[in-house]
Amino acid sequence: MRLGGTAAYLLDIHDANKIARAIAWAEERNLPVVMIGSGSNIIWRDEGFAGLLLVNKITGYTEHQEDKDCLVTIGAGENWDEMVGRTVASGLTGIEALSLIPGTAGATPVQNVGAYGQEIAQTLVSVEAYDMQTKRFVQIQNADCAFGYRASRFKAQDRGRFFITAVTLRLRRGTPKPPYYPALEEYLLKEHGIAEHSPEAIRNAVIAIRQSKLPDPAEVANNGSFFANPIISVTQLLRLQAAFDEVPHWPHHGDVKISAAWLLERAGFKNFHDPETGMATWPAQPLVFVNEHAHSTAQLLEFRQKVLDTVQQRFDIVLQQEPELLP
Secondary structure (H helix, E strand, O other): OOOOOOEEEEEEEOOHHHHHHHHHHHHHOOOOEEEEOOOOOEEEOOOOEEEEEEEEOOOOEEEEEEOOEEEEEEEOOOEHHHHHHHHHHOOEEOOHHHOOOOOEHHHOOOOOOEEOOEEHHHOEEEEEEEEOOOOEEEEEEHHHOOOEOOEOOOOOOOOOOEEEEEEEEEEEEOOOOOOOOHHHHHHHHHHOOOOOOOHHHHHHHHHHHHHHHOOOOOOOOEEEEOEOOOEEOHHHHHHHHHHOOOOOEEEEOOEEEEOHHHHHHHOOOOOOEEOOOOEEEEOOEEEEEEEOOOOOHHHHHHHHHHHHHHHHHHHOOOOOEOOEEEO
């Protein structure tokens, strides 16, 4: 968002073994420690961070074949989209729908990153991390990550405890299996008549869809989708459907997931430009907040609250923020 204060200290981490030394240095000075990837899903408070900021730049990529499966271990500091491209080039399927998501590989388990019908929880085998409590490296298996929709233990009860250094995924050789996410299926079949559903074809389609809807964070200050799609009860859905002709929704473990973008559009925030805060919503996707001329995180948070209050008053739904507010 190009907002927020500065960090008192910053250190790039290229070697996981340097983490313990860095933490010891900070603890000697009673400084808090935070590790980040590229910061694409982070909002920094205006007061900055009076501690040591570790920037994860740990690289690495290995493949280990197991029958039709392939275990892929990726350094947490690797660019995520580049790693997706590498697996696709190897003929592997499982994460191709997660193409063009900004950030690093190590950030993907934190929010259980998902898009176009795939989630990292579907392929993740384990996470390697430095445990701040026990002061040692640990392997955390998928079942122990407490994955949920855009959620994990790393984002909730153990926020800040683990510094992720590598992720291992179980992918397979072959072609993706339908059914596909509706927007993806429409692009492939209805709009472009693409019958070959290889991992490369899915990746290319996802990239094209995302580029048509979302701004490049390197050029336009944004955090991607600012809110997660709400999970509501069937009863809530029926109330909405009684008031509105069409409510985009999908089944979700007995409940219903509805489109947060639809809520923002109906609440009047499509291509919305707020002169009071300098914030706006992206013309092609209202879920994306962009910084047009805001100069403080306080202004961003003021705009966020305006959207939250309007949606809650109109639909009785409380949206959940996706980007993490630090420290």
